[in-house]
Amino acid sequence: MSHCHYNLTEDHPDRECRCKGVIVLRYSCVPEKKIDKFCNIKITGTSGYISSPGYPRFYPKVSNCTWNLESSIKQEMKITLLDMDLRPGIQTRGKELCPDSLVILENSHKVLYTCGQADDKKRIPVLTTGGQVQITFKSNEFLPSRGFLLYYKFNGCQKLPPPRLGYLVYSNNRSAMYMCCKGHVFNDTLSNSLLLQCVDGTYWNGTVSQCLTVKEALRYRNNNTDDLDGNEADVVEVYLRKYKYIEEILIPAACVVGLVFGNVAIILLIQKIRKKRKASSSHHNGRSTSVPPSVSSTQVPQTLHVPPTIPAEPTVPNVQKHTIVTPAAPKPPLPPPLPVVKQAPRVLMTDL
Numbered sequence: 001m002s003h004c005h006y007n008l009t010e011d012h013p014d015r016e017c018r019c020k021g022v023i024v025l026r027y028s029c030v031p032e033k034k035i036d037k038f039c040n041i042k043i044t045g046t047s048g049y050i051s052s053p054g055y056p057r058f059y060p061k062v063s064n065c066t067w068n069l070e071s072s073i074k075q076e077m078k079i080t081l082l083d084m085d086l087r088p089g090i091q092t093r094g095k096e097l098c099p100d101s102l103v104i105l106e107n108s109h110k111v112l113y114t115c116g117q118a119d120d121k122k123r124i125p126v127l128t129t130g131g132q133v134q135i136t137f138k139s140n141e142f143l144p145s146r147g148f149l150l151y152y153k154f155n156g157c158q159k160l161p162p163p164r165l166g167y168l169v170y171s172n173n174r175s176a177m178y179m180c181c182k183g184h185v186f187n188d189t190l191s192n193s194l195l196l197q198c199v200d201g202t203y204w205n206g207t208v209s210q211c212l213t214v215k216e217a218l219r220y221r222n223n224n225t226d227d228l229d230g231n232e233a234d235v236v237e238v239y240l241r242k243y244k245y246i247e248e249i250l251i252p253a254a255c256v257v258g259l260v261f262g263n264v265a266i267i268l269l270i271q272k273i274r275k276k277r278k279a280s281s282s283h284h285n286g287r288s289t290s291v292p293p294s295v296s297s298t299q300v301p302q303t304l305h306v307p308p309t310i311p312a313e314p315t316v317p318n319v320q321k322h323t324i325v326t327p328a329a330p331k332p333p334l335p336p337p338l339p340v341v342k343q344a345p346r347v348l349m350t351d352l
Contacts, residue, residue, distance in 0.1 A: 030049055034048055034049055035049040035050070036048060036049065036050050036051075037051045037052065037053055037054075038053070039053065039064075039066065039067075039137075040066055040067075041068070042068045043069050046153070046154045047151075047154065048152060049150070050149075050152065051148065051150075052148050053065070054147060055146060055149055056083070056146040056147065056149070058143065058144045058145065059142075059146075060139070060142050061141045062137060062138065063138065065136065066136050068132065068134055069134075069135070069152060070131075070132050070133070071128070071130050071131065071132075071133065071154055075154055075157075075158060075159070076128065076129060076156060077130075077133060077153070077155065078125045078128075078152070078153050078155060079112075079125065079133075079135075079150055079152045080123065080150060081102075081126075081150045082118075082123070082150060082151055083118055084102065084118035084122065084146075084148040084149075085117060085118070085147065086098070086100045086102065086115045086117075086143075086145060086148065087100040087115065087139075087145070088116040088117070089115045096115070098113070098114070098115030098116075099115075099139075100115055100139040100140060101113060101137075102114055102115065102135075102136075103135070103136040104126055104134070104135055104136075105133070105135075106128045106133050106134075107131040107132055111128070112126055118148075154201075155173070155201055156173035156201055157173070157176075157201070157202065159171055159176075160176065160207075160208050162208065163178070163180070163186075163209070163210050163211045165180060165181045165184050165210075166178055166181060166184070166186075166208075166211040167181075173198060174197070174198050175195060175196060176196045176198075177193065177195050178194045179192055179193050180193075181211065184211040184213055185212065185213075185214060186209045186210075187209050187210055187211075187212045187217040187220045187221065188209045188221075189209075190217055190218070194206070194209075196208075
């Protein structure tokens with residue numbers, strides 16, 4: 001500011017120089033055009049300064065001087081009181097009554113009520129979580145005091161509304177994505193999607209344009225909304241053919257090719273599994289025939305019983321004339337038991 005005056009003994013009476021030395025002052029220059037000092041206005045900027053009327057030379061008598069700041073949902077705002085010189089308050093029953101006051105309201109809830117001189121405690125930033133913020137200044141009479149000066153800043157970019165034929169995919173403090181409905185594109189990029197980045201946590205790197213059809217977007221881009229000449233008509237037709245080629249031919253063809261390759265892969269896998277099973281079954285068959293019968297658990301030994309042959313008794317000639325009685329001959333001993341012949345084991349071909 002061009003009219004910045006400072007007096008150590010008047011502005012800070014408690015700071016007395018006790019000895020010779022050097023006083024270092026730190027200051028920052030703020031362009032006066034960036035300060036909103038007129039009452040009852042709506043502020044749309046993402047950051048700036050607000051001061052009382054007449055700052056820093058005086059402040060007039062005002063009954064209701066307000067500034068309205070509106071932030072989008074989930075957008076934080078920080079308000080810092082840089083300087084304040086108002087009429088001091090009166091302490092009554094533990095409360096401070098301010099004849100000249102500065103009040104900050106968030107969604108009709110009071111978050112700050114102060115007056116008097118600014119100290120380190122009052123310079124602590126006030127944070128709001130999002131919504132409507134109202135700053136109100138009241139004074140009973142004219143006073144040759146500085147008034148107040150504060151700084152506000154939105155943390156995160158404001159939420160932009162989607163276009164008429166589009167919708168918002170997602171939005172956060174860093175980026176936001178918008179898309180147009182089917183068959184429509186953004187008129188500035190000729191694309192159906194738009195990605196915006198939040199720069200320095202205050203503003204977007206672009207704007208959300210309207211969603212139009214391809215023909216309307218090309219006409220809008222060429223600044224001709226009524227008629228098209230021959231060259232522009234050719235451009236529109238080429239773009240439309242390319243768009244339809246991608247949507248009606250390439251995408252279905254890619255789906256068909258994917259299905260064919262998937263079926264071929266499944267068939268090859270089935271044949272490979274079958275060959276593996278046949279090889280394992282044949283190997284198991286050859287190994288089981290070479291194992292002795294006593295080892296294999298699937299072989300059931302069988303015995304072959306041969307009936308013994310009983311020798312025929314000798315025939316005695318029929319003697320008619322003379323009968324000779326002879327003592328009974330002893331019976332011949334029983335033949336030894338025949339050996340048991342075991343049959344070759346049978347192999348159960350259950351695996352084939």
